[in-house]
Amino acid sequence: MTKIIQNLVRILVAIVVILVCYILYFNFSPGAFFSNCPFFSNMIIVSSLFLFILLYFFFLKQRITFLEIFIHEFTHMTITLMGFRKIYSFSVSKTEGLVYKSGKMGFLELLAPYCIPILPLFFMLIFYIADIRYQQYIVFFIAISYLMYLLRSISQFSFNQDDIQRGGKLFSLVFVLGINLIFLLFFIHFFCGEIQSFFKLFNIDNIQKALTL
Numbered sequence: 001m002t003k004i005i006q007n008l009v010r011i012l013v014a015i016v017v018i019l020v021c022y023i024l025y026f027n028f029s030p031g032a033f034f035s036n037c038p039f040f041s042n043m044i045i046v047s048s049l050f051l052f053i054l055l056y057f058f059f060l061k062q063r064i065t066f067l068e069i070f071i072h073e074f075t076h077m078t079i080t081l082m083g084f085r086k087i088y089s090f091s092v093s094k095t096e097g098l099v100y101k102s103g104k105m106g107f108l109e110l111l112a113p114y115c116i117p118i119l120p121l122f123f124m125l126i127f128y129i130a131d132i133r134y135q136q137y138i139v140f141f142i143a144i145s146y147l148m149y150l151l152r153s154i155s156q157f158s159f160n161q162d163d164i165q166r167g168g169k170l171f172s173l174v175f176v177l178g179i180n181l182i183f184l185l186f187f188i189h190f191f192c193g194e195i196q197s198f199f200k201l202f203n204i205d206n207i208q209k210a211l212t213l
Helices: 001-028 030-035 042-060 065-082 107-115 120-129 132-156 162-167 169-191 196-198 204-211
Strands: 087-092 099-100
Touching: 001 169, 001 204, 042 132, 065 087, 065 120, 065 132, 087 204, 099 162, 107 132, 107 162, 107 169, 120 132, 132 169, 162 169, 169 196
Parallel strands: none
Antiparallel strands: 087 099
């Protein structure tokens, strides 16, 4: 009975995620949006991000394994603590990481490292509480950490991963892709200085337009 309820919850969550992604897709106009965005029209910024991608795959990836495993396990731990669960131990090495906690791990805790960019969100929090003089520098850290998160998630996501198998392969794929799409549009709006426009995509009129087609 418990297994049936878990599967029904996962189906419902997957439907909600797909629905949210559809509403975003319906209401987001990339052509008009990017043409008015100074962040993505700045060739220095775009070139720097492209160079970081090359740097990551050809130099950094093998040298920051410990950091990536730490962030992975730290994300597990953070989501577990947000669910008011106890953490008994947290350990990380260059080859693996472990988080011992109370209770059984839910699907959000399992899949969080693949779909929740915790480090960029942390820098974003600093951005909003920091003095305006430092915000332009913090944006740089947000951009680099989010790009590193995307590259790490792409390289780590595999159906052979224990987290993915325990979460269910099909559900994990839908959930991770959907949540990442939502965060991608969220950060695009942030970098373009249009964070309020992101939330306006979910106003009643836009939802009704999307659902009445």
